[in-house]
Amino acid sequence: MLFRTWEAHAREWPDVATVADHVGVEHLVVTRHALVRQVLADQETFRPDNALDAVTPIPVGALRILTQHGFRLPPTLANNGHPSHPAIRGIVAEALHPRRVEEQRAWLTAVVRGRVGQLTADLDGRPIDVYGELTADLPLLVLARLVALPDAEAAVVKEFTRAALELFWAPVALDRQLALAEIVGRFHAVLREFAKSGPGLAADLRAHAESLDMVVGALFFLLVAGQETTSQFLTLLLHRLTGEPAVLDGLLTGAVAVDDVVEEGLRLVPPIVTWRRVAARDTVLGGTPVARGTSVLLWLARAGRDGSVVPNPDEFRPGQRGSRRHLAFGAGAHRCVGAQLSRMEASVVVAETAPLLRGVEVVRPPWCPDNLSFRMPDAFVVQKG
Numbered sequence: 001m002l003f004r005t006w007e008a009h010a011r012e013w014p015d016v017a018t019v020a021d022h023v024g025v026e027h028l029v030v031t032r033h034a035l036v037r038q039v040l041a042d043q044e045t046f047r048p049d050n051a052l053d054a055v056t057p058i059p060v061g062a063l064r065i066l067t068q069h070g071f072r073l074p075p076t077l078a079n080n081g082h083p084s085h086p087a088i089r090g091i092v093a094e095a096l097h098p099r100r101v102e103e104q105r106a107w108l109t110a111v112v113r114g115r116v117g118q119l120t121a122d123l124d125g126r127p128i129d130v131y132g133e134l135t136a137d138l139p140l141l142v143l144a145r146l147v148a149l150p151d152a153e154a155a156v157v158k159e160f161t162r163a164a165l166e167l168f169w170a171p172v173a174l175d176r177q178l179a180l181a182e183i184v185g186r187f188h189a190v191l192r193e194f195a196k197s198g199p200g201l202a203a204d205l206r207a208h209a210e211s212l213d214m215v216v217g218a219l220f221f222l223l224v225a226g227q228e229t230t231s232q233f234l235t236l237l238l239h240r241l242t243g244e245p246a247v248l249d250g251l252l253t254g255a256v257a258v259d260d261v262v263e264e265g266l267r268l269v270p271p272i273v274t275w276r277r278v279a280a281r282d283t284v285l286g287g288t289p290v291a292r293g294t295s296v297l298l299w300l301a302r303a304g305r306d307g308s309v310v311p312n313p314d315e316f317r318p319g320q321r322g323s324r325r326h327l328a329f330g331a332g333a334h335r336c337v338g339a340q341l342s343r344m345e346a347s348v349v350v351a352e353t354a355p356l357l358r359g360v361e362v363v364r365p366p367w368c369p370d371n372l373s374f375r376m377p378d379a380f381v382v383q384k385g
């Protein structure tokens with residue numbers, strides 16, 4: 001169950017439970033909204049240091065490949081509980097300022113409208129892949145307008161970011177680890193070169209970070225977090241909406257607000273299902289003793305379905321009480337700095353795509369591989385209904 005936590009919605013889960021993973025590491029799984037929030041808010045007791053630790057230990061052979069490419073991942077953003085965190089976060093937050101995000105809305109709307117128009121015409125003659133032809137690269141295109149990035153094909157960046165999510169968060173066999181290490185290491189080397197002299201955010205980070213490794217680490221995480229997550233969310237949300245005709249009708253008549261649909265989507269189909277913290281000292285959580293060093297697995301997706309927060313936890317009801325209290329973006333000192341950006345992107349895509357979704361039937365729902373934290377949906381194929 002540990003690697004497919006989006007499937008396990010059974011009500012009988014306790015508030016906290018110890019579960020061992022495939023290599024025997026025990027994680028304290030936290031399910032209740034209030035307890036997940038408590039952990040996220042208390043950075044002294046529950047540190048973020050393990051956020052990017054590889055779930056499957058990386059063997060010497062793969063480490064060697066990574067090292068040959070100069071790969072290092074020092075604490076920078078999500079895994080940084082040190083005093084250097086607020087300044088790095090501040091620089092990234094400035095690049096993603098809500099004003100700058102809002103300035104992209106008109107451009108994105110035009111791009112999505114163009115794509116949806118073409119796909120609507122294509123639907124007359126063939127099935128379409130909503131992921132491959134609409135949602136896969138959109139967030140990367142927007143991110144590249146906000147932040148100067150290395151000059152690389154979208155397909156290369158996507159291959160790298162998906163490889164990183166698999167290498168660090170999936171139960172993965174040795175051969176695959178070697179192949180993933182090569183992909184991740186190769187692009188990491190590109191990021192390192194860019195970090196040395198790149199403009200914009202890279203330059204701002206260089207001026208403040210303690211080392212080049214930290215600049216590379218921040219760019220690495222931003223590139224993964226800043227587009228892969230939103231791309232996954234768009235795919236999951238559009239898929240969910242094909243099964244919610246009343247919501248689609250409401251969107252088309254204006255009876256349902258787009259922003260409410262996005263929030264209910266974040267609550268019900270978050271792309272990041274769990275997130276980790278590590279106990280910095282012996283403590284007690286929800287009556288359960290927690291030993292120092294315990295990996296605490298926060299079940300963000302389940303916290304969104306907590307019946308004490310929302311009256312209809314498993315139903316897609318935009319605007320229902322508690323709908324916005326999901327923890328899809330985490331909380332506290334490390335709360336997602338890209339929340340506004342992903343919300344803007346999702347609202348544009350939902351508004352522009354609703355008419356198309358209303359007239360289709362699903363040929364192939366997106367498939368999600370085993371992963372501790374990320375959904376990583378693939379092709380989502382629909383045809384004219």
Ligand code: HEM
Binds near residue numbers: 225270327337342
């Ligand atoms: C639907 C899309 C997204 C989801 C669900 C999501 C979720 C998350 C979560 C759960 C965290 C960890 C929060 C915590 O530890 O409390 C996080 C952190 C972060 N996210 Fe996102 N994210 C999304 C999109 C984005 C985007 C678009 C960007 C940037 C362009 C971004 C940048 C970051 C960064 C930089 C952090 C680390 C913040 C810190 O440690 O201070 N995310 N995100």
